[in-house]
Amino acid sequence: MTKSTYQPPYTITPEILNRVAAISEAIGRLTVLNDHAKALRLRRINRIRTVHGSLAIEGNTLSEAQITAILDGKRVIAPPREVQEVKNALAAYDRFDSWKPKAEKELLEAHRILMSGLIDEAGLYRHGGVGVMAGEQVVHMAPPADRVPHLMKDLFGWLSATDAHPLIASSVFHYEFEFIHPFADGNGRMGRLWQSLILARWNSLFADIPVESLIFEHQAEYYQAIRESTQKADAAPFIAFMLRMIQDTLTTLPPQVTPQLSPQVGELLAAIRGEMSREAIQNALRLSDRKSFRERHLKPALAEGLIEMTIPDKPNSRLQKYRLTDKGRQWLEASNQ
Structure with a gap:
């Protein structure tokens, strides 16, 4: 042929x-x-x-x-x-x-x-x-x-x-x-x-x-x-x-297909209520190791665009807080269905 x-x-x-x-x-x-x-x-x-x-x-x-x-x-x-x-x-x-x-x-x-x-x-x-x-x-x-x-x-x-x-x-x-x-x-x-x-x-x-x-x-x-x-x-x-x-x-997909997240990021998203400081989120998750929290929870959630800083131009500000983005809220809604 x-x-x-x-x-x-x-x-x-x-x-x-x-x-x-x-x-x-x-x-x-x-x-x-x-x-x-x-x-x-x-x-x-x-x-x-x-x-x-x-x-x-x-x-x-x-x-x-x-x-x-x-x-x-x-x-x-x-x-x-x-x-x-x-x-x-x-x-x-x-x-x-x-x-x-x-x-x-x-x-x-x-x-x-x-x-x-x-x-x-x-x-x-x-x-x-x-x-x-x-x-x-x-x-x-x-x-x-x-x-x-x-x-x-x-x-x-x-x-x-x-x-x-x-x-x-x-x-x-x-x-x-x-x-x-x-x-x-x-x-x-x-x-x-x-x-x-x-x-x-x-x-x-x-x-x-x-x-x-x-x-x-x-x-x-x-x-x-x-x-x-x-x-x-x-x-x-x-x-x-x-x-x-x-x-x-x-x-325009509804959240039937969602980002694959680590359990740690999922826990962080579920813990956030309104705007919260790093310390408040860490306490809510009952985690004592600040470095581990930052590397395994905070950074991945920020990188995925699931949370955002309230003062993005000053990431190290002592007044810095974090809140869910629309994407983060959608993920939570999908995971709770």
Whole structure:
């Protein structure tokens, strides 16, 4: 088998580089919660948000509450097709951890599950022409059906060989996938699923980050980014859009994903009431060794931005006190849930 030489057209702009750096830094500060039960509960919440966002983009009207009810096996009064879409999406995401993003047969299997009972060609590349519509307007005519297998083989060959950063590679794959539009239906939800899968293999946190919810809120921009990339024959506008969605999702996450802190820092945060001096905090923790307190409790909490000085320009002032920052309060709220 000859190595694929296909190279999707995209340029790396300063905006793309800056967003990759910012996302990498944000992800580096996060870690999965140690509390397994809490982590599972929050994964479930985000999985519901992800399914809701991805299907809502495609016109599904079911609410997060209705999706939760379906997940719990309860009967929901709604259009049967929309209920089937939700059941399929939940079944697909149940397999999320086992799929290999660089395997084409896995993508076909994911499509089979996602579109089962909805279209005749579930799990098969389309046999007819297809266009991308925006209302009554055709905004993109996909390549002819007989070219789809070759184009998809080239795309997976590129994905397997590329050394592009996963944030960029996943966005390029997503755009190219939507351009090819390989299936009769379900292309949007499959493209978003596969980008999340590529990212989750880079960092497992992406299995629990509901980027689709933010894309749904910016649906017009999503389609505009696809159109602009197609017009320019350069995926850069779509890459920049997706990276902005990912970055915005990370910065607006509720505290289900929290900084990994030492027990000592956690104790310090729990002990602070309003503004307190070093001595008062140390006494509250019943610690006698001033040096140990400073090195193991105070400095790490300051370095993480969880507490702040009341007189930051005079760190050694005898009037110096410490208080929680917003980040510190969020961590406490998350740890107490």
